[in-house]
Amino acid sequence: MSDAVVPHPPEANAQGARPAAGSWLRRALDSDVLYSFRRSKLAIVATAITILFFVLAIFAPLLSVQNPFDPAQLQLINSRISPLWTADGQSPYLLGTDEQGRDVLSAILYGLRLSLAVGVLGMLFSGILGVVLGLVAGYVGGKVDSLIMRVADVQLTFPAVLIALLVNGVAKSVLGNRLNESSMLLVLVLSIGLSFWVQYARTVRGSVLVEKNKDYVAAAQLIGLPAPVIMLRHVLPNAMGPVLIIATINLALAILTEATLSFLGLGMPDR
Numbered sequence: 001m002s003d004a005v006v007p008h009p010p011e012a013n014a015q016g017a018r019p020a021a022g023s024w025l026r027r028a029l030d031s032d033v034l035y036s037f038r039r040s041k042l043a044i045v046a047t048a049i050t051i052l053f054f055v056l057a058i059f060a061p062l063l064s065v066q067n068p069f070d071p072a073q074l075q076l077i078n079s080r081i082s083p084l085w086t087a088d089g090q091s092p093y094l095l096g097t098d099e100q101g102r103d104v105l106s107a108i109l110y111g112l113r114l115s116l117a118v119g120v121l122g123m124l125f126s127g128i129l130g131v132v133l134g135l136v137a138g139y140v141g142g143k144v145d146s147l148i149m150r151v152a153d154v155q156l157t158f159p160a161v162l163i164a165l166l167v168n169g170v171a172k173s174v175l176g177n178r179l180n181e182s183s184m185l186l187v188l189v190l191s192i193g194l195s196f197w198v199q200y201a202r203t204v205r206g207s208v209l210v211e212k213n214k215d216y217v218a219a220a221q222l223i224g225l226p227a228p229v230i231m232l233r234h235v236l237p238n239a240m241g242p243v244l245i246i247a248t249i250n251l252a253l254a255i256l257t258e259a260t261l262s263f264l265g266l267g268m269p270d271r
Helices: 009-029 032-039 041-058 104-140 142-156 160-178 181-211 215-222 227-238 241-263
Strands: none
Touching (some): 104 241, 181 227
16 A cells, blocks of 8 residues: 555646647647648748748849839839840849839839738638638528628629629728728728639538538537537637638739739729
8 A cells, every 4th residue: 555656736737838838839740731731842942932922022122123103213214225135224123113113123023022911811811701601501400501602602603703703893882082002901801802712601601511411419519518619629620721722813813813913903902
């Protein structure tokens, strides 16, 4: 009896907390997604190029010769300069200048910055809106599901660019001359986000319809967890797989939509 080992709860808890803190990181490093990513050279190269684009966009003011949106920095005497590698090229204009004296490389970097900002914000807005509506439609069901899906079906009959043009036109007609750079950015994000939420909603709804009939959801309901907790903490993580793929595709579509709106004269106002 005297040789019996007496456990020490405080030390056990302290030791148990350390593996728990690093368990999430270990699971992430050992996940199938990261394993497949490491084995795909194409995915690694594409990720590196994407990161490069974001780095160039973030540090555009440091890498650019001038701010192409600032008229005070433009000089007509520097217009139509050829790229640097040609006989008529001049430093520091690597890609030359346009007819207004704007450095082409600086315009590309600042345009990249704007396009990525609108694309990322539009993708996040459409993703959050679509995931929430799809989660509610799939879990609640009934009339709520029918209403959300009928709205989604109606929107699918129109091209995304047309929805963006409609939202953009309504915002401009309501706000009029009060639209500045910040408010126009919000209008673009809103118009793009309302154009692409349907894909998220229908995908998440289909996943939720499968997940809500599983035993872990029934157990959560049995112990009395509220529906929002079950949806967000238990059902949503198991329905997020396809959402990441849709978000990757919609980021490119959002950038293309922003470029289309700018081509039609509905993009960011000239500074």
